[in-house]
Amino acid sequence: MASDVPDGPPEPGPFAPLKQPGFRWLWPAVVVSYVGVWGQTIGAQWLLVNGPNASVTVALIQTAATLPMMLFTLPGGVIADRFDRRWIILIVQVYVAVAALSLAALTVAGLASPPVVLLFTFLVALGGAFQVPAWQATLPEIVPKDELAAATRLEMVGVNFGRSVGPAIAGLLIGLAGVPWVFVLTAATALVLAGSLLTWRRPPLTVAPPAPERFLPALRAGVRYVRHAPMVRRILLRAMMFIAPATILWALIPLVARERLDVSAGGYGALFGALGVGAIVAALTIGRLRGVMSTNTLLVLSGIVYAGVLVTLVLVPVFWVAELALVLGGAAWTATISSLNAELQLVLPAWVRARGLSVYLVTFTGSQAIASVLWGQLAAVTGVVIAFLVAAALVTATSIAGIFLRTPNVADTDPTKASYWGDVVAPIGLQPSDGPIVVTVEYTVAQPDQASFLDSTAQLRRSRLRNGASRWEFYRVAETPDTFVENFTVDSWEEHQAQHRDRLTATDEQIEQTTQSYVSTPVRARHLIPPTIADDTPAEPSPSRRRQRRS
Template structure:
């Protein structure tokens, strides 16, 4: 049995190039995420200021995602992604150098996070809507699940490496390695032979608002897309704030240092990786709403369980299960939206997806950071889990009305 029998997206040369480049780059990204979060805590000892970093990083996405979708629908996606990935390499190098020279301050991390936020506003919808151009609709769910798999494999490897390197060599090495890792994805993009879309430059200045309105009207008239997006918005805001909650929980509740934090995030990555590979292996069965609802309910349940205990080992196990159900939910939601989107609206639809998936992070980060500062991460995990379960059950109760429209 060939590997492509289970993972047919890998039969597409362009997707293989993109996927392998992402595999290297994402390990570096997770190393920087872990290093940056722990560095902020060391500099400030404040969960609120840690949440503020995350909020600022996603603020541009919240404000400008809808306009970014119009840009993605007008210009070649490959060239847009080349620009954003190259720029990420530069910002990582700056962060690494400032840290190595021991002149890094909180406000400098804040500014670099904001710059990365603007880059992500274009990068995320461009990458998400580029996948279908690489594999087509038939293998889309498989490709999305494989992307989730490589993302979460990186979540295992990156934090574990970062935890060791921080303890041995400091923070700067993590940021330098992240900067270098973008070379792999840039080479892959250069070798890819499709652009993603033919540029539509006619009336570029006068049609932006009209194009934006057309995209919003299209989403409004597609109940499956609309309600899936709303479900992502709620769970992203209140239940996917692990980058804020886990380091605070690790330090203040479990009383562990950077290595312990890195291993916990790796445990979550293991669960997410298994979930992604499971979803990829059954992708030939098609997109099934049961995956969407099971993912949302399971995510909420295991967050509640994290909040009612204080064992390091049990936390690692529960984070692994949280990762499994989170990736099941997000991959199913992404596929459901793209499969039901017309080609000419996909950039705008995925920009709204980016808005509710990452753009609400400033709200979610401030919610998690503030609630954790006031009541502790225990209570925040429990409240987040209750919200995720409650809204998932609400959408499930309206299943026939939404998915048969």
């Protein structure tokens, strides 16, 4: 079993981030926006729950609400890393308000057919694909590093508070005034967050933000970083293993409420309320648990508890039992998701943080979107009870697998920016789009140290590829066997400058120091460029050079 040794020193209290002015001002407004978004989802599901093929169409609402996150969160992360995140979130809130009010008008007009409801659910969720990475990447700017895990859990409390209070308010509005007012609520809560952003007194940044990059190169760089960061990949795999089976609860709880518990809209909202209570319990207790057990142990235990909740919901169709079970379910879900999210926040460097979080959200929501369809289809064929039992078995199996697939220790990496390469001075005037650039580094290593030196180059390769290299090669010089040559290719001069300026971290510096500790003479680095790139010096080229260019 994974060691129960804690991963680090005890964390600050669960509400410590609220002492930070930025978090104290913005987080409540973000929570209010979650109330509106989840209210919209419940209103949409309630429009379809009594229609034909309800088990499929209700599950498709969950898919429509998560599919935009899968498709557009990564571009949203690129935008969040390039532009002012405050204005990104503000613009998104205005867009969400317009979309929600449009759906309310269509519902009043009697035009809210299943395709229309699914379309507008997709459009409202599209705003979240751009808001969430911008907001989550803002957290490390407004809370200290040692409070980041607590801030992430409070963020999960906010999400689950929205999941509980939003449906509860939606149920009351449906009963008192009708479904269209649920969508009006969504628009109003979006405008609350917009107003908070406009009145936020943002403190000056203590560290200069990374220089903006072109969209497509920035997108490729984000994907490349995740591909070559083993710690990030392990976190993503653990998230997918849990979310795919666990998402049945969010996709099919309307059917459990109707078929197994026989509750009204108000009772349906109360079920979500229990999940919210569980999220709050998790936020208050997980920090203390992390002082006595490792993250991996916490994830395994949370998964097993969650599987028990799924079984209880369908085998014990008693309302108060379901309420108690959902409190545990909300706590287990929050413990798992917030722990994985906090681990990821701690290992991502600033230059790629929003993009890395976006890949996590793509994994999260992609697993939800695909799994929701599959669970809906399975429930349509076998019934809700069998579907939930199958999901519980899978959650149990993936939790046990987590014993062997341990999460990385975040203490092993330091994402702090470390610009130790210095500036590149090239006599030829290079344009940002010029490339590719091949960087060659020459090492001289004595024979007794060569085995250790070669072992260290595996970490060096991953470091180069994480930070922007599209290709990495390593050679030994036949004529001088003590000489080794490293080549790594960067697609453009602009991206190589970004490596020097923004992308190197303390971990990368340590990797290079380890490799160079075996070198007997100073390393020599050169930059190779395509021969067709012209020298932009004012001197007129010689006739021979002109003939060479024409040829």
